[in-house]
Amino acid sequence: MCRPVARFAWAIVVALAVMAPAAAAHAACDTTANAVSLAATRHLIDGACDCAAALKPSDHAKCARPIVAARVANGALPKTCKSEALKHATKSICGRPGAVVCCRVKGNGKTSHKVAKDPATCVDTPTLTACISSYDSVPSGCSASGCVSPVCGDGVVEGPEGCDPPNTGTCDENCQPLVCDPPVTNCGNGVVDAGETCEPPGVGACDWTCQTATCSGGGPTEIDVACAADGATVGAGARGAQYLLAWNDRTYKSVADIVARRFDPDGDAVDAAATVVSEGAPCGGDNSQPAVGSDASGYVVGWYANGPYGPIWYAAIYARPFDAAGNGGAIDQLVLRTPFGMCQSSVSGPISVAPTPLAGSEAFAVVWMDSGGCVFGPFYRDAAGTLLDYADDPPARTTLDIGYFPLPGPLPQPVADGTASLATLGADTLAVIHAFVQDDSPPYASGHFVSGEWLAADGTTTKLSVSSRQPGIGDAGAPGIAAGDADFLVVWADGPVDAATDIRAMRVAPGGGALDPDGGLLLATTNGGASVIGGPVVAFDGSVWLVAWTEVGVAGNDLYAVAVATDGTVLDATPRLLASGLGNATPAIASAGDGRSLVTYVRPNGGKSAVRAQLVDGQ
DSSP: OOOOOOOOOOOOOOOOOOSSOOOOOOOOOOTTTTHHHHHHHHHHHHHHSOGGGOSSHHHHHHHHHHHHHHHHHTTSSOGGGHHHHHHHHHTBSTTOTTOEEEEEEETTSOBOOEEESSGGGOOOBTTEEEEEOSSSBHHHHEETTEEOOOOTTSSOOOTTOSOSSSSSSSBOTTSOBOOOSOOSSSTTSSSOOTTOOOSSTTBBTBOTTSOBOOOOOOOTTOEEEEEEETTOOEEEEEOSSOEEEEEEEOSSSSSOEEEEEEEOTTSOBSSSSOEETTTTSOTTOEEEEEEEEEOSSEEEEEEEEEEEETTEEEEEEEEEEEETTOOBOOOEEEEEEOOOSSEEEEEEEEEEEEEEOOTTOOEEEEEEEEEEEETTSOEEEEEEEEEEETTSSSOEEEEOOOSSOSOOSSSSOEEEEEEEEEEEETTEEEEEEEEEEEOSSTTOOEEEEEEEEEEOTTSOEEEEEEEEEEETBOOOSSOEEEEOSSSEEEEEEESBTTOOOEEEEEEEOTTSOBOSOTTOEEEEEOGGGOOEEEEEEEEEOSSSEEEEEEEEOSSSEEEEEEEEOTTSOBOOSSOEEEEEEEOSSOOEEEOOSSSEEEEEEEEEETTEEEEEEEEEEOO
């Protein structure tokens, strides 16, 4: 499914002077045009090369050279600026005990900055003014007017600042560049080197700097997926005898990336290390809410991102394919919105991804929630999505016509409320969404229901009623759906508005309609009427469906599950308690079809996120 990613090299054209002999002249670095690139390089040097640890100046320069070389090699820094970038190390006090950065401005306005071995020599003279900078290097500490006094937010890059203004797509809140490049270290080479406590990074209790993370050990049946940064969300997919688990974690940036790792049917890792799925997305974007779709060829991971976009904010949906061996294809930005002004539109998660085996295609559907409105109304929320056909490179796109927007007419009428969930059985792909009908007169009460839509190759849909209007009930998140051996099972939470307490389900025939009574099958009621927090989600293990959800518990949220036979029989009289003390992240579920389902979830743990999973027998 995935084609190799093309690699492009910078072409360097060398002009030879043939008419008259002359010494070769090196082009000078345009420090103004390349200010951001130079600042980012200095920022990487500061992060990887500890100035205080340098025993002599050559130590610091030796550490800086491969960083500068790597930036030049990947095109992030012009070759003409290599020497200028290295000055950050060579014209510094690192490895020079007692030295200072002395900023000197002559009477004619020219500068003569230097590193002074003795601070007592950095004084005014009749021909110049001098001051001692508080920074480690001449390029950082001195400017045309003398010593730099940086003000983060004044729009001028000064001193230790790598960029200004802050809080943009390339600059963080401390006026340091958001650099997507990983630091040049030994972390990730598979060997625990000096200064490291673990390898490889991003696996289990090893963070992305090769330091042991702080998450405590899991229970006896739990799979230790990762000790991630606080606020992790999870996704899961399965193909054949293999799982792909995805979650968000802070890797080399101050915001979260999407990372993923393959596991075998027994929960043992297939990949030695996790892969950064969101590599190539905007550097300042915070990535979360991954979803995984899979077929015989491989996987597609979709996710939500948001962050600064110049002076405003953006929200976006991304997708990236992976082949069966875990090799990633090109990242695809499906939609990007920059909400601004009196009338705005935006996108958000949760995301859902599923293969759509249309004739002659390698298509996957990715869906999300679309929203918009004006300050004085109206406001809408609706399901939206795209078909991606990976038979083409880049993949061909078809917009999905799902949801109920634009509104068909005056009240009463159905209105979508959220994102869709997807599943495919044979040649049929079914999307299900939460929707409602509002009365046309006061008090404008809403009746909530689950709506289904069959996807066609041209992106159009055919709607069907999964569960008709139920007066007075609410909904917690998007419905879940999974294909069985002959039918789909749609699951959802309902109950009093904003406090769903029941888990219900409806079987749907491929290309047909609902197989169970209106209102669905009652699978379970929450413990003591607690509110459903995440899910329900569902997977088919080859024999039965396993339905899982989280609800409010005594200390954090509790994760429960019930098994449902293909004839609709609920096999668990009492829901099984799988885990306790969880956060608000919705669990993810997938099955390799071996009579078990892999349930993935997140437990807050000492300011971190313990990403855990369990293999659960269906019977």
